[in-house]
Amino acid sequence: MNSLDQSYSMTLFFLSYFISAMASYTALDLGARLHYAKGRGRVFLLCAGAVSMGLGIWAMYFVAMLALHLPIAVEYDHLIVFFSIVLAVLSSALTLWIVSEQSMSKTRVVKGSVVIGTGIAGMHYTGMAAMMMNAVILYDWLWFTVSIFVAILFSMVALILTFQLRSVDPVEGLWRKIFAGLLMGASITGMHYTGMYATTFVAHEHMTIAVIPYDDSGLIATMIGIVSVLILVVTLASVYVDKQFAGKTLRVLESDQRYKSLFEHNYDGVIFYSIDGTQSVMNPAAMRLTKEQSLPLEKLKTMCISTDAELISTHFTNAVQGDARNCDITLTTREGCQLHLNMTHTPVFVDQQITGVFMIVRDITNKKEYEAKINYLAFHDSLTGLPNRRFVEQQLDQVIMEAQKTDQQVYVLFLDLDHFKLVNDSLGHDFGDLLLQEASLRLRECVGKKGTVYRLGGDEFMVILTDVTEREVSSMANEINETIEQAFFIHGHELYITTSIGISRYPEDGQDRSVLMRNADAAMYAAKDKGKNSFHLYVPNLEQAVNDKMNIQNELNRALARQEFLLHYQPQVSAKSGAIVGVEALIRWDHPERGLLLPDQFISVAEETGLIVPIGEWVLRTACKQNKQWQDQGLKPLRVAVNLSARQFLKQDFTQMIAEILHQTRLAPEYLELEITESSMIDVHRATQALKELKQLGVHVAIDDFGTGYSSLYYLKEFPLNRLKIDRSFVRDMIEQPSNQAIVSTIISMAHHLQMHVIAEGVETKEELAFLQEHLCEEVQGYLFSRPLPSEDVAFYLQAQKGVS
Structure with a gap:
């Protein structure tokens, strides 16, 4: 090879x-x-x-x-x-x-x-x-x-x-x-x-x-x-x-870095899910928020209530199909912390194919709490925490709709705190607010689970009752009256107030909210006219009474300026001798259209509107001036008794006003007697102070209508009073009713032990006079002796007694 x-x-x-x-x-x-x-x-x-x-x-x-x-x-x-x-x-x-x-x-x-x-x-x-x-x-x-x-x-x-x-x-x-x-x-x-x-x-x-x-x-x-x-x-x-x-690579890298920055440092939680939801990648914010290092979709759903879990599943499915969705859910962490979250499901596209889902989670717990607080404030009274008028209007509409379906009755109770404005005016709004808070607590306790208490504004409250009988409603109204009239102890002051309640019924008294509320309001004013501290069921003619009351209120504003008021005087006599010892000044309104109006036809309106203060001052000045005129005429000196409202009595300058009137009219203090009711003792501390000042001034003070108010014997002992005045409700039918005899005899005996004189009003029969004389009642007044008289007739009466003596 x-x-x-x-x-x-x-x-x-x-x-x-x-x-x-x-x-x-x-x-x-x-x-x-x-x-x-x-x-x-x-x-x-x-x-x-x-x-x-x-x-x-x-x-x-x-x-x-x-x-x-x-x-x-x-x-x-x-x-x-x-x-x-x-x-x-x-x-x-x-x-x-x-x-x-x-x-x-x-x-x-x-x-x-x-x-x-x-x-x-x-x-x-x-x-x-x-x-x-x-x-x-x-x-x-x-x-x-x-x-x-x-x-x-x-x-x-x-x-x-x-x-x-x-x-x-x-x-x-x-x-x-x-x-x-x-x-x-x-x-x-x-x-x-x-x-x-x-x-x-x-x-x-x-x-x-x-x-x-x-x-x-x-x-x-x-x-x-x-x-x-x-x-x-x-x-x-x-x-x-x-x-x-x-x-392009640089741009991709920059984009990738921006993405990582957005993902890693995002304030909101971001979670990437695979299409089947089994794999998840969480940014630090999501980990801090959920307290989890890994959060597969199924685990996430177990941390929510069933409705929210279904919502998450639906939105995740929509995102996998290319449709972004947003929702709010509530999540509970393993530590038991409840979070309100806004959750956005966004599909992730790579090469025009959906490869996963981004879930962007924002903590809206503070926002939800703020919204709940705003909503609460919008529908609740900030002072008492009770639902307000806006809430009650919605609630009453709903209750009526349900009652229509179930053929049930609905009771609407309107409540007003008697003399509350007086507390505000005399003690200030701080005391008034504390009183409202305490009163609202008492109302809640009385109503309990039987109904709901609402505050409409000021001192007005409302109660809605369903599925109850009329007897149960009346019983609750009585309980409310008795509970509210108990003493309120606020910052060292012992306060007494009452409440008047008006009641309307669905469907008898109205078939819609406005009518029911209006009729309950009318019934409440009827309760006030009955003497307060009571309740009244609505009857059809109350609307006319309310309209008349509004007319009287408008006309009262002009009555003083037009000198339409005048005084009548009812003699007060010695039960033993029959001699006149004093007179009680009683106001009358000489109305140009309605004629002569008695106090019970307008005094309650004057008290509610505050006109009682200037009217009461006019009464005091006129009575003192008239008494001095009688003395100047050589008539027998006697005391003149003037009724005081609670609003007058608790004014800061009340004693100074009395002194000025006495000085201006030249009337000696011992010839003026001020009659105050037990209901005027709203603030016992203030009342005691005012009575001591009047005592120093030399003015006589009597408790009018004794036995019909609070009758706190302890403070009665402390008050410097001259007389107790037995209310006519005990004297009337005293002979036929032994219970009234017992009450009257007890009052006389108690007054004597407290070194006070007693005067009984409303004496109309000799038998009544005899009983009072037998029990040593010092003074009496009533139709048995004389009706209230104009000043001229009183002069003749005194002149006649002078001639007799």
Whole structure:
């Protein structure tokens, strides 16, 4: 066998390696970006990488063949050469496509390495098959196999590096790309020279070995030059694309950093869920909010009530289908803390495909609590905490609707605190507020679970009762009256007030809210007219009474200015001798249209409106002036008794006003007696102080209508009083009713033990007088002796008594 000698040019050897390394770097760089490229950009990178790598392999081969010196002429079959180029490009394209996939498994690495390795080997041995010369090629099969494994092994390492290049920093990745290119170039050249080591050229038997000057070196050099230019062009294009891609990559990185910043530092909680809801990623705010490190969708739903859990499931499903939704839910943490959250479900799109759901969670607990507080304040009274008028109007409408369906009765109770305005005026609004708070507590205790108490405003309250009988309503009204009239102890003051209650019924007294409330209000004023501290059921004629009361209120404002008031005087006589000892001044209203009106027709309205103060002052001044005139006429000096309202009595300057009137009318204090009722003792402390001042002034003080008010014996002992006045309700029918006799005798005995005189009013029969005389009652007044008289008639009465005496 005539083997041909082989020799290599080291310059061309290194050139072949350089070309293969440059082509490999370009191809692998483009391949690393294939994973992120889309559309046309992906096709371009795939084609450019395949051409660069395929032509690089081919160019390296023929540069290496130029480095080989044989003693014979060598030509190449152009068709086989072309086929070798196609084989190199296709194997490169397939390899780049493999490494561009989403994940790189061991199987994929092996497959890719085998493809590119066998492609390189196939191109090499196809190129060897294209050689035309007077010699045959023999292969050492061991080294032939080694050459293929060298190509596969080096390709595997290069592919792994290429896959890892996708996720590294661009600066660090540059050196790794260069290293991968050098490694891939080594696999190509290593395979070639290993394959050449396995190759033996054997000349034909009759051939003379000589150097043939003609071969295809020029053509090969030209083709290598063209390939090198192509690789250079692809490399430059790669650089350009890389620049563009780097810009996009930078923008992607910036976008990714902005996303991370938004996710990590967001004030709101953000949770990313996979489509099935089993996987979740939480930002720090979400972890702090929920006190959880991981929160799958099912676990989240267990932290909510069933309705909210269903809402979350529905909105999550809608988000998975591409529809963003927002809702408010309540969540309870493992520590038992209840949170109100606003939750937005937003689909996550990647490559126009929904890959998950963002759940943006905002803590609105404070907002909900603030809204609840605002809503509470809007429908509740800030002072007492009771539902207010706005609430009761809505509630009563609803109660009426339910009563229509169930055919039940509804009771509406209107309550007004008697003399409350007096407390406000005399003690101040702070005391009034405390009194309202205490009264509201008592009302709640009385009503309990049978109904609801509302505050309409001022001292007006309302109660709605359902599913009760009229007897139960009356019993509750009585209980309220009895409870409210008990003493209120506020900041050292003992206060006494009462309440008047009006009651209307559905459907008898009205079938809508406004009518029921209006009729209950009318019934309440009827209770006040009965003497307060009572209740009254609505009857149809009450509306006219309310209208009359409003007319009287309007006319009272003009009565003083028009001097329409006058005084009548009822004599008070000694029960023992029958001599007149005093008179009681009683106001009358000479109404221009209605005629002479008695006090019970207008005094209650005057008290409610506050006009009782100027009217009462007029009465005091007129009575004192008249008494002084009688004395100046030479008539017997006697005391004049004037009734006081609670509003007058508790005025801060009341004692000073009395002193001024006495000074102006020149009436001695001992000839003035002030009659106050027990109900005027709203503030016992203030009342005691005022009575002591009047005592020092020398004015007489009597308790009027004794036994009908609070009757606190302890404070009665402390009060500096001159007389007790027995109410006419006890004197009337006293002879027929033993109980009244017992009350009257007890009052007389008690007064005497307290060193006070007693005067009984309403005496109309001799039998009544005899009983009073028997029990040592000092003074009496009533129709048995005289009706109230005008001042002129009193003068004649006194003159007549003077003549008798």
